[in-house]
Amino acid sequence: MRHDIDPKAQLRTAGLRVTAPRVAVLNAVAADPHSDADHIAAAVRDELGSVSTQAVYDVLKACTAAGLLRRIEPAGSAARYEARTGDNHHHLVCRSCGTVVDVDCVVGEAPCLTPSQTHGFAVDEAEVVFWGLCASCRRDAPVDAT
Numbered sequence: 001m002r003h004d005i006d007p008k009a010q011l012r013t014a015g016l017r018v019t020a021p022r023v024a025v026l027n028a029v030a031a032d033p034h035s036d037a038d039h040i041a042a043a044v045r046d047e048l049g050s051v052s053t054q055a056v057y058d059v060l061k062a063c064t065a066a067g068l069l070r071r072i073e074p075a076g077s078a079a080r081y082e083a084r085t086g087d088n089h090h091h092l093v094c095r096s097c098g099t100v101v102d103v104d105c106v107v108g109e110a111p112c113l114t115p116s117q118t119h120g121f122a123v124d125e126a127e128v129v130f131w132g133l134c135a136s137c138r139r140d141a142p143v144d145a146t
């Protein structure tokens with residue numbers, strides 16, 4: 001799914017008022033997917049001057065609730081945000097440097113995995129995180145004789 005459309009139009013479609021901080025947050029996330037709130041706040045301040053971190057958190061929350069952003073929270077990491085929503089994609093996370101990379105859904109639609117037992121749940125999503133070492137951390141890792 002491509003998300004190079006105008007953030008103002010996105011906000012309007014989602015029924016949110018267009019404000020400078022909201023537009024700046026959406027632009028910052030689109031420019032640097034899987035950023036955490038601190039990183040996004042720094043980018044927004046670069047563009048707009050003084051915007052409080054709390055204001056950025058509020059925008060992230062509103063845009064996530066409206067489906068414009070997706071929030072992921074890999075274990076041991078701060079929450080990260082991305083503009084690629086609604087396609088049930090998964091993530092590869094590097095255990096060493098924390099790099100997050102998108103991978104397409106295993107099957108193409110949610111839930112792409114079926115639990116061995118549903119225990120009566122109506123399952124609608126499987127959150128899949130693949131953990132490992134990224135290419136550059138593998139290069140830096142001591143050579144293993146096997």
Ligand SMILES: [Zn+2]
Binds near residue numbers: 094098134137
């Ligand atoms: Zn890495």
Ligand SMILES: [Zn+2]
Binds near residue numbers: 033034084089090102
């Ligand atoms: Zn992603």
